[in-house]
Amino acid sequence: MGLKLTPQRMAILEYLEGNTEHxxxxxxxxxxxxxxxxxxxxxxxxxxxxxxxxxxxxxLTIDPSRKRYDPNTDPHxxxxxLKCKRIVDVKADFKLNVxxxxxxxxxxxxxxxxxxxxxxxxx
Amino acid sequence: MGLKLTPQRMAILEYLEGNTEHxxxxxxxxxxxxxxxxxxxxxxxxxxxxxxxxxxxxxLTIDPSRKRYDPNTDPHxxxxxLKCKRIVDVKADFKLNVxxxxxxxxxxxxxxxxxxxxxxxxx
DNA sequence: GTACGTGCAAAGGTTTTGCATTACA
DNA sequence: TGTAATGCAAAACCTTTGCACGTAC
Numbered sequence: 701m702g703l704k705l706t707p708q709r710m711a712i713l714e715y716l717e718g719n720t721e722h723x724x725x726x727x728x729x730x731x732x733x734x735x736x737x738x739x740x741x742x743x744x745x746x747x748x749x750x751x752x753x754x755x756x757x758x759x760l761t762i763d764p765s766r767k768r769y770d771p772n773t774d775p776h777x778x779x780x781x782l783k784c785k786r787i788v789d790v791k792a793d794f795k796l797n798v799x800x801x802x803x804x805x806x807x808x809x810x811x812x813x814x815x816x817x818x819x820x821x822x823x
Numbered sequence: 824m825g826l827k828l829t830p831q832r833m834a835i836l837e838y839l840e841g842n843t844e845h846x847x848x849x850x851x852x853x854x855x856x857x858x859x860x861x862x863x864x865x866x867x868x869x870x871x872x873x874x875x876x877x878x879x880x881x882x883l884t885i886d887p888s889r890k891r892y893d894p895n896t897d898p899h900x901x902x903x904x905l906k907c908k909r910i911v912d913v914k915a916d917f918k919l920n921v922x923x924x925x926x927x928x929x930x931x932x933x934x935x936x937x938x939x940x941x942x943x944x945x946x
Numbered sequence: 947g948t949a950c951g952t953g954c955a956a957a958g959g960t961t962t963t964g965c966a967t968t969a970c971a
Numbered sequence: 972t973g974t975a976a977t978g979c980a981a982a983a984c985c986t987t988t989g990c991a992c993g994t995a996c
Contacts, residue, residue, distance in 0.1 A: 704950065704951065704994095704995075704996095706950095706951065706952080706994085706995090708951085708952075709951090724985090725985080725986080726985085738952080738953065738954095739952090739953085740952070740953040740954065740955095741953090741954095741985095741986080741987095742951095742952070742953060742954080742955095742987085742988085743951075743952055743953070745986065745987070746951075746952085747951095759887065761884050761885060761886070761887045762884060763884065764882060764884045764890060765961095765984085765985085766984090766985065766986095767887060767985085767986085779921055779925075779926075779929055779931070781929070782932075788925070788927075788929070789925075790921050790922070790925055791922075791925065792921075792922055792925075794917070794919055796917055796936055796938075798902055798913050798915075798938050799913070799914075799915055802902075802911070802912075802913055802914065802915075803902075804911075804943065805942075805943035806902055806904070806911070806938075806940050806941070806942050806943065807940045807941045808902070808938050808939070808940040809905075809939055809940045809941070810938070810939040810940070811936065811937070811938055811939070812936070812937045812939070813919060813934065813935070813936050813937075814934070814935045814936075814937065815919075815921050815929075815931050815933070815934055816931070816932055816933040816934070816935070817929050817930045817931040817932045817933070818929070818930045818932070819928075819929055820927065820928035820929065823930075827969090827970060827971075827974095827975065827976065828970090829969075829970075829975095829976065829977080831976085831977075832976085847960090848960080848961075849959095849960080861977080861978065861979095862977090862978085863977070863978045863979065863980095864960095864961080864962090864978090864979095865962085865963085865976095865977070865978060865979080865980095866976075866977055866978070868961065868962070869976075869977085870976095888959085888960085888986095889959085889960065889961090890960085890961085
């Protein structure tokens with residue numbers, strides 16, 4: 701029922717633990733492949749998806765070219781550099797609501813604020 | 824300097840004008856292809872990109888599986904149905920700021936709020 | 947022994963690109 | 972006429988899937 705903790709999964713979990721880089725699947729793959737040369741994309745995607753459905757991981761759609769993953773599942777928001785695609789956490793509780801007259805029976809279950817800009821390095 | 828107003832582009836512009844469906848490139852392609860059977864994806868992507876760089880169109884990254892386009896460039900936000908991927912405009916001015924202590928020389932140029940939920944049809 | 951995970955390769959879907967032709971300004 | 976757009980096909984990219992093999996309980 702629970703996730704089987706294979707060595708490959710342990711390596712992925714360790715890589716993600718406390719990671720604030722919001723890595724893409726390929727970034728995860730390259731990182732863990734150093735320790736597991738036989739690591740495949742299938743295992744990375746499989747594990748990320750298992751984690752996501754268990755609520756242990758967020759799939760971010762903030763980067764237009766690829767999915768990014770966030771092991772921080774506490775409610776928070778993001779700031780993205782439009783040049784280098786770096787994503788930075790924004791810890792704030794904004795208490796936002798869809799105006800009643802526009803909600804029209806939509807059941808709102810989550811809120812995410814994206815800030816766009818240019819990071820110090822891309823200046 | 825300006826966009827050449829070819830018949831194909833006119834058809835794309837007319838399709839987008841006032842459109843609140845947040846169509847994907849393929850949706851635009853299928854719609855305009857009815858009037859221009861020779862319309863190609865290259866022309867659709869080319870035109871959407873030209874419009875975007877001129878600020879006449881927003882590229883939304885809210886749908887994980889494909890880019891969506893929004894001809895409404897007034898500041899607004901979105902509500903997405905996690906089941907059918909329908910996107911609804913949210914007109915509200917939330918006045919959000921990245922907390923000073925987290926901004927760290929990031930130049931913030933835009934803000935976008937995503938609300939997630941389930942629409943009335945998907946129940 | 948059975949259910950699940952892994953790894954490889956292939957397939958699927960979206961977006962981009964090269965290039966010859968055509969059309970606009 | 973010269974520059975830019977079109978259309979087709981192929982390529983590039985990211986992600987998912989099929990399947991044979993391996994591993995854990």
